[in-house]
Amino acid sequence: MLPGHAVGMAISHERIPGGGNGAAATVTLRGYVLRSWLLLTLRDHGQVMTVADLVDCLEQCGFRTQARPSKDVSDALRWEVRRGRARRVARSTYELGCLPRQTAWRMRRRLLAQVTDEGAAGATGRGREGSHDPPPT
DSSP states (O other): OOTTBOTTSSOBGGGSTTOSTTOOOOEEOOHHHHHHHHHHHHHHHTSOEEHHHHHHHHHHTTEEOSSOHHHHHHHHHHHHHHHTSEEEEETTEEEEOOOOHHHHHHHHHHHHHHHHHHHHHHHHSOTTTTOSOOOOO
């Protein structure tokens, strides 16, 4: 992992609104994007992690969840355990399951798009309009 990048993804703190480093978390992750972030974090760490560790990493990277972070993280991981992408080792402890390289790449791209869209919405008040590159032809 490159220095200066957020845990679990190749997005620098400067590109994240709120930016980690003790700043207020401003980007809310939920659904597929939260699950992607969790799996990519497990993949990048390469070890067993507890829900508390994942919540700490989430907050350090300048992210938040909708409600209770520990419940949102455990619910998201429960979904991924059923899909085989994560394994429950013990209570509140998970490791990466089977995550194909192409799937990880797709998750990383979608996560980056979500973070930059929310950053553009906060900075310009425009939301998703005008913040996407045109589709390839």
